[in-house]
Amino acid sequence: MKVMVTGGSGFLGQAICRLLTARGEQVSALNRRHHPALAGLGVVQHTTDLRDRDGVRAAVSGCDAVVHCAALAGVWGPAHAYRSINVEGTANVIDACRRAGVTRLVHTSSPSVVHDGRDLEGVDESAPYARRFPAPYPASKAIAERMVLAADGDRLATVALRPHLIWGPGDPHFLPHFAARARRGRLVLPRAPGKRIDTVYVDNAAEAHLLALDALTPGSPPAGRAYFITQDEPVTLTDWVNGLLGAAGLPPVTRHVPARLARLGAAAVEHGYRLARVRAQPPITRMAVAQATTSHWFDISAARRDLGYEPRVGTAEGLARLATHLSANPDHAAARTPELLTPERRPSARTSEA
Numbered sequence: 029m030k031v032m033v034t035g036g037s038g039f040l041g042q043a044i045c046r047l048l049t050a051r052g053e054q055v056s057a058l059n060r061r062h063h064p065a066l067a068g069l070g071v072v073q074h075t076t077d078l079r080d081r082d083g084v085r086a087a088v089s090g091c092d093a094v095v096h097c098a099a100l101a102g103v104w105g106p107a108h109a110y111r112s113i114n115v116e117g118t119a120n121v122i123d124a125c126r127r128a129g130v131t132r133l134v135h136t137s138s139p140s141v142v143h144d145g146r147d148l149e150g151v152d153e154s155a156p157y158a159r160r161f162p163a164p165y166p167a168s169k170a171i172a173e174r175m176v177l178a179a180d181g182d183r184l185a186t187v188a189l190r191p192h193l194i195w196g197p198g199d200p201h202f203l204p205h206f207a208a209r210a211r212r213g214r215l216v217l218p219r220a221p222g223k224r225i226d227t228v229y230v231d232n233a234a235e236a237h238l239l240a241l242d243a244l245t246p247g248s249p250p251a252g253r254a255y256f257i258t259q260d261e262p263v264t265l266t267d268w269v270n271g272l273l274g275a276a277g278l279p280p281v282t283r284h285v286p287a288r289l290a291r292l293g294a295a296a297v298e299h300g301y302r303l304a305r306v307r308a309q310p311p312i313t314r315m316a317v318a319q320a321t322t323s324h325w326f327d328i329s330a331a332r333r334d335l336g337y338e339p340r341v342g343t344a345e346g347l348a349r350l351a352t353h354l355s356a357n358p359d360h361a362a363a364r365t366p367e368l369l370t371p372e373r374r375p376s377a378r379t380s381e382a
């Protein structure tokens with residue numbers, strides 16, 4: 029099988045490329061920059077932008093299947109950037125699949141497409157899309173997911189996966205963020221008693237993509253559907269963060285602020301940044317606070333039934349693997365972007381959904 033992975037150089041994309049190459053598939057990747065780590069895996073790289081329709085068509089040409097993992101992810105930034113990369117870029121991927129006669133498209137979506145800031149406790153995929161979003165990122169991902177699922181048909185089968193809060197070796201988002209703040213003594217979490225969240229270990233999320241590829245054919249059960257992908261072990265935010273910090277050899281977070289104060293603070297800070305036209309990301313955002321102060325955990329029965337998905341790497345095992353990785357690569361908990369995994373990337377203002 030010739031598989032194209034958009035965003036193959038990213039955190040999740042690299043894990044997907046590793047699994048695909050390990051089982052002998054011919055893998056290519058689409059990113060804006062060349063990444064030696066992918067070359068080392070034997071992945072053919074197309075350096076183009078998702079917004080370049082002809083570039084995307086050229087990259088997808090000759091492929092049997094596409095995993096569309098690339099996206100601009102973040103809790104802050106101009107809506108037009110999210111729209112052009114995540115929505116128009118996805119339209120380009122769908123167009124390229126149709127032109128190239130690709131029969132399978134697996135799209136990496138996000139559970140944030142159903143999160144409007146209220147608690148989500150054990151919900152399944154019947155939960156409706158949110159009608160309002162705390163940031164442009166989830167809004168753009170919701171439009172992109174709907175486009176991908178609407179494109180499902182007799183010739184092109186499509187499926188969307190919604191992995192939640194991905195962590196593990198190579199995480200350029202959460203661990204470096206929490207670790208940097210913890211080292212400066214500035215890690216404070218909102219108090220959220222009784223609220224639990226789902227997360228997923230990176231290799232489990234990657235494996236779900238391969239399972240979806242294998243199960244997907246026109247008219248098959250997953251065709252035209254979305255699936256939550258998690259550890260199926262909801263935890264409190266504090267426990268999750270402390271697990272990551274512990275793996276990095278850092279002490280647990282001890283400081284909390286009332287949730288209401290965090291919400292008011294985030295709204296005020298965002299407003300101030302907008303008024304002052306500050307482009308940098310504020311230290312606190314409404315989306316991050318919404319995620320930190322509500323429950324968002326999901327029923328993954330559908331992924332088990334239709335894809336055969338199981339979170340094979342349990343949380344304790346994942347944390348042990350992360351600790352082993354970090355003891356060999358201590359800089360990975362410090363840098364925003366682990367150099368060994370993505371040597372050509374530079375630290376940027378981008379952050380993941382928090």
Ligand SMILES: NC(=O)c1ccc[n+]([C@@H]2O[C@H](COP(=O)([O-])OP(=O)(O)OC[C@H]3O[C@@H](n4cnc5c(N)ncnc54)[C@H](OP(=O)(O)O)[C@@H]3O)[C@@H](O)[C@H]2O)c1
Pocket residue numbers: 034035036037038039040041058059060061062076077078079096097098099100101113117136137138139169190191192193194195200201380381
């Ligand atoms: N991380 C999470 O917790 C999480 C949770 C839910 C869903 N997701 C979804 O999972 C996917 C992967 O996330 P991740 O954490 O692995 O992200 P990441 O590490 O930031 O990787 C993003 C990838 O997209 C590529 N990319 C970004 N903008 C591009 C553009 N304009 N044109 C071409 N390529 C572009 C990047 O490569 P270049 O920089 O070289 O272009 C990189 O390969 C995304 O779709 C995200 O929405 C992530």
